[in-house]
Amino acid sequence: MIRTAMTIAAAMMFAAPALAEDWDFVLVNNTGKPIKAVEISPGGAGTWVANKVEPEMKREGATGPGKRMTVHFDKGTGCKYDIKATFADDTSAVWSGINVCDNAYVTVNYANGTPTFKAS
Template sequence: MTLLAAPAFADDWDFVLINGSGKPIKTVELAPAGTATWQPNKVDPEFKKEDATTKVGGRMTVHFDKGPGCRYDVKATFADGATSTWSAINVCDNAYVTIRYNAAGTPTFTAN
């Protein structure tokens, strides 16, 4: 009897990111929580603009290849070149993620 292993394929996933950070977002990257294996948001070439920043309060759809887990870190690069990371967001159970900073300036998020 011969057993064949099926190839592992990543699923395309997406969620809506709401920018509550207080700064325009230039790019977004994702990595499985606790890793540094960043992958860029997959922007459809038809919708890619020269200056595609997401304004404060704006929304963007984040497309990525989902791996075996549900928790991902999200790294935003802002229009001023600064970056921040929001950790361990559950992308399996949440279609909308709002990123912001708490009163102490620490990245925090809400998801639903």
């Protein structure tokens, strides 16, 4: 009886879908505007998921220019992600194709009105 229960439990573990991994990176706001919300999506998918906000970010309400925040998310199968920032003035911008597997810091900014980033 115990052996049967153990066999069933082992089979269920292998049949269960893989769970997403918790990942994070540091986002440096170099846009010149306060960021009030960050969402992340697998590259090109457009399925935005809100950043799992840290308690201090909830208290501050926005990440000002030159400030940093940690972006927490469930990593799927790939490494390339898009980041969407909503600013305090309710405008937003998207930075695409950021490799979050190989980079711990992502600095977002604008170059001639176009969203650009530097990852390191």
